[in-house]
């Protein structure tokens with residue numbers, strides 16, 4: 001048995017036919033070759049498979065691909081620019097040494113992207129640690145990840161404080 005699906009992935013609508021049991025993670029990685037979504041535990045514990053579904057992080061190993069039909073998915077491949085330019089958060093991760101092996105990095109980036117969209121300019125360490133607590137990192141000890149996210153939040157504060165003056169000119 002197969003089912004049709006239609007999902008917006010990284011701004012582009014994709015159609016396909018899948019078995020009902022196919023997970024979103026396998027659909028992204030194996031059918032669309034979006035291998036930036038990483039799989040580790042495959043039972044909802046580690047968060048390394050997180051993607052954004054309608055703007056909210058969700059474990060793609062726990063979601064069937066057909067459940068995503070009609071919804072908007074963002075994977076880590078959506079973050080860089082068309083020429084491969086790193087986005088602000090990716091750049092901050094690089095500058096703050098917020099990754100070692102890099103296995104958790106796609107999920108961390110997407111989880112932090114959601115946090116900074118929902119809480120722009122928030123630098124509170126406790127809030128950031130709580131936001132990323134669902135993604136397991138074996139390497140970094142998390143401190144540099146927190147610092148990278150804080151640096152982007154500070155940049156957002158600067159933009160927020162400049163915006164009224166810029167609009168007035």
Ligand code: FES
Nearest residue numbers: 040042044047061
């Ligand atoms: S691979 Fe999905 S939560 Fe670990």
Ligand code: FES
Nearest residue numbers: 100104137138139
């Ligand atoms: S950098 Fe290795 S798991 Fe996070």
